Amino acid sequence: MTTSSETPVLDTLAxxxxxxxxxxxxxxDTLILTRISALVAMDAPAMSYLAHLGPAMESGLTVDQLQDVLVAIAPIVGTARVMSAAAHITEALGFAIAVAETDLGPGA
Known part of the structure; x- marks a missing residue:
């Protein structure tokens, strides 16, 4: 049975x-940190991080844990990849906040 959605690709990835x-x-939390490490290593776009925000929050992952992973993998993947990942993660968080504000409606 097929369900209708406005975001079928994002829903499938989630x-x-x-x-x-x-x-x-x-x-x-370890699984999500492992996935985030893989995303950093392949210089994934913001949308890839966005797909992991929900599961990361549900697993109780903290900003400190995320930063620790970025620090741990920096010598392996390089400064440029880590900085790119930080920018993409920030972009994904901004998108998630904008969507949440839209879902809450005016004056939220």
């Missing part, structure tokens, strides 16, 4: 992420 979390033996 579902894949959630399914992976359910099937993986790692603790959720």
């Amino acid at each position: 579902a894949m992420t959630l399914d992976s979390i359910e099937r993986c033996g790692m603790p959720e």
Whole structure:
């Protein structure tokens, strides 16, 4: 059965992420940190980070943990990739905030 959505691609990617979390033996926060490390290594765009914001928040991931991962992988992936990731993560957070404000309506 097909469901209708205004964001079918994003919904599919989110579902894949959630399914992976359910099937993986790692603790959720470790899985998300591992995925974020992979996104940094491949210089992923902001939308890739956006797909992981919900699961990251649900797993209780903290900003300190995210920063620790960026520090830990910097010698491997390089400064340019880490700085690019920081910018993409910031962009993804801005997009998520804008969507949340739109969903809350005027005066929110």
